[in-house]
Amino acid sequence: MDFPLFHLDFIGNRMLVAITAITHVIVNHPMAVGAIPLATLLEWRAWRNNNAGLDELARKITFVFFVITTSLGAMTGVGIWFTTSLVNPDAIGSLLRVFFWGWFIEWIVFVLEVIFIMIYFLTWKKLGHTGKKGHIITGAALALFSWLTMAIITGILGFMMHSGSWQPYFWQWSEQSSMFAAFFNPLYFPQLWFRTPLALMTAGLFFLFLVPFFTRKNDQVRAPAVRMLSLWTIIWLPFAVLAGLWYWNRIPAYLAEQTPVAVTTQAYTSWYQTILVLLVIMVVAIIAVSAFGMLKPRRLPRLALIVPFVFAMALLGYFERVREFIRKPYIIQNYMYANGFRIQDYPLLKQDGVLKHATYVTHHTVTEENKVAAGKDVFMLTCSRCHTVSGINSVTQKFDDLFPNRAWQPQQLSAYMANMHNVRPFMPPFPGSDAERDALAEFIVDVQYRPIRLEGAQSAAPVKQP
Numbered sequence: 001m002d003f004p005l006f007h008l009d010f011i012g013n014r015m016l017v018a019i020t021a022i023t024h025v026i027v028n029h030p031m032a033v034g035a036i037p038l039a040t041l042l043e044w045r046a047w048r049n050n051n052a053g054l055d056e057l058a059r060k061i062t063f064v065f066f067v068i069t070t071s072l073g074a075m076t077g078v079g080i081w082f083t084t085s086l087v088n089p090d091a092i093g094s095l096l097r098v099f100f101w102g103w104f105i106e107w108i109v110f111v112l113e114v115i116f117i118m119i120y121f122l123t124w125k126k127l128g129h130t131g132k133k134g135h136i137i138t139g140a141a142l143a144l145f146s147w148l149t150m151a152i153i154t155g156i157l158g159f160m161m162h163s164g165s166w167q168p169y170f171w172q173w174s175e176q177s178s179m180f181a182a183f184f185n186p187l188y189f190p191q192l193w194f195r196t197p198l199a200l201m202t203a204g205l206f207f208l209f210l211v212p213f214f215t216r217k218n219d220q221v222r223a224p225a226v227r228m229l230s231l232w233t234i235i236w237l238p239f240a241v242l243a244g245l246w247y248w249n250r251i252p253a254y255l256a257e258q259t260p261v262a263v264t265t266q267a268y269t270s271w272y273q274t275i276l277v278l279l280v281i282m283v284v285a286i287i288a289v290s291a292f293g294m295l296k297p298r299r300l301p302r303l304a305l306i307v308p309f310v311f312a313m314a315l316l317g318y319f320e321r322v323r324e325f326i327r328k329p330y331i332i333q334n335y336m337y338a339n340g341f342r343i344q345d346y347p348l349l350k351q352d353g354v355l356k357h358a359t360y361v362t363h364h365t366v367t368e369e370n371k372v373a374a375g376k377d378v379f380m381l382t383c384s385r386c387h388t389v390s391g392i393n394s395v396t397q398k399f400d401d402l403f404p405n406r407a408w409q410p411q412q413l414s415a416y417m418a419n420m421h422n423v424r425p426f427m428p429p430f431p432g433s434d435a436e437r438d439a440l441a442e443f444i445v446d447v448q449y450r451p452i453r454l455e456g457a458q459s460a461a462p463v464k465q466p
C-alpha cells in the first residue's frame with residue numbers, strides 16, 4: 001500500500017506476469033536446465049567414440065539453445081523481476097526480507113552460469129579434440145549451475161504455495177522465521193524432483209525436434225542420435241510422472257480443489273475432464289514417439305518430432321498456470337493475500353479502512369460526496385491486482401455474469417463482496433471497512449454505465465493530519 005499502483009487495464013496484470021513467467025519456463029526448462037547436461041553427454045559420447053559427426057550435431061544444437069537462452073531466457077528471467085515487482089511490490093518486498101541471501105546467491109550463480117555458457121559455446125571449436133576433456137568439464141559445471149538456479153528459485157516458489165511451519169518474524173527471533181524454514185517448505189523437494197526430470201525429458205524432445213534440421217536422412221549420425229535421444233526422453237518420463245504425483249499429493253487440499261478453475265477458467269470448468277484426457281493423450285504421444293524413435297529411428301517422420309515437442313511445451317505452460325492459480329487467494333500462503341494485504345492486518349483494515357493507510361490514493365476517507373471516486377481508489381487497492389475494469393477478467397463482466405439483469409443495485413454488489421471469499425475461495429476476503437465496500441459498489445455500478453479504462457495510480461494524495 002506504500003507503493004504506486006501499476007495497472008494494465010487491457011490485458012490485466014496477471015496476464016503480464018503469466019506471459020513473462022510461462023515464456024521463461026518454456027525456454028529455460030528444456031533449453032537450459034535440461035539441455036546443457038544432454039549436450040554435454042552427447043559431446044562426451046562423441047569424444048569417447050571418436051564420432052566427429054555427433055560432436056558437430058551437439059555443437060549445432062548448443063548454438064540454438066545458446067542464442068535462445070541468453071536472449072529470450074535471460075530477458076524473461078529478469079522480466080519476471082520487473083513485472084512481479086511492478087504488479088505486487090508488497091509481495092516481492094516480503095519475499096526479499098525472507099530470502100535475501102537466497103536471491104543474492106542466485107544472482108551470483110546466474111552470472112556464473114552466463115559466463116560458463118559463453119565459455120562453453122565459444123570455445124567448442126577452438127579447444128578441438130585435445131582440449132575436449134576440459135571442455136566437457138566446463139559443460140558439466142555449467143549444467144550444475146543451471147540446475148542450481150532452478151533449485152534455489154524452486155524454494156521460493158514452493159514457499160509461496162505452502163509456507164509450512166514458517167512463522168513471520170514478529171520482533172522476536174524464532175528458528176521458524178529463518179530462511180531455511182521457509183526454503184525447505186513441504187513442497188520444496190517434490191517440486192524440485194518434478195521439475196528436474198521434466199526439464200531433462202523436455203530437453204530430449206527439444207533435441208529430437210532439431211535433429212532433422214541439422215542432419216540429412218541418410219547421415220551416419222542421424223539414426224543413432226535419434227535412438228539415443230528417444231531413450232533419454234523415455235527414461236525421464238516415469239520419474240517426472242512419479243514426482244508429479246508426489247508433488248500433487250503434497251499440495252494442501254483446499255488449494256488442489258481449485259484445479260478445475262485453474263486448468264480451464266470459471267466459464268469452462270465443465271471442460272475439465274476433457275482437458276485432463278488431453279493431458280493424458282499428450283503423455284501417451286510422447287511415449288509413443290520416443291518408443292518409435294528407439295525402435296525405428298530411421299523411420300521417424302519429421303512431423304512426429306514436432307508434435308511431442310509442441311505438446312511438451314503446452315504441458316510445461318499448463319503446469320505453470322495451474323501452480324500460479326491454485327496458490328490463490330494467497331500470494332504467500334497464510335501470510336499475504338494476492339491483493340497485497342497481509343492477513344494479520346485485516347482486523348485493523350476492517351476497522352480503519354484501507355484508504356486511511358494507503359499512500360497512492362486520491363481520498364483517504366469515504367464521504368457522501370466522494371463515493372465513486374473513493375470507490376475507484378478502493379478498487380485499485382483491493383481488486384486491480386486480478387481484475388480490470390474493461391479488459392481481461394473485467395469486473396463489470398464478472399458482475400454481469402452473476403447478475404445479468406444489468407440493473408445492479410450498489411447494496412446487492414456490496415452484499416456479494418462481503419461474502420465473495422466464501423463463494424469463490426480463490427478470491428481474498430474484502431479487506432476494507434463497510435463504508436469502503438459500499439463505495440466500491442457505487443464505483444462498479446458507475447462504470448457499468450460509463451465504461452472507463454482505469455489508469456494506474458502513481459501520485460499520492462496529501463494526508464490530512466487530524
Ligand code: HEC
Nearest residue numbers: 265266267328329338339382383386398399426427428430
Ligand atoms: C486474487 C485475485 C483476485 C482478487 C484480489 C479479486 N478477484 Fe474477483 N475473481 C478472481 C478470479 C480468478 C475470478 C474468476 C475468473 C474466471 O475464471 O472466470 C474472479 C471472479 C470474480 C467475480 C465473479 C464470481 C462468480 O461467482 O462468478 C466477481 C463478481 C469478482 N471476481 C469481483 C471481485 C471484486 C469486486 C474484487 C475486489 C474487491 C475481486 N473480485 C478481487 C480473482 C480475484
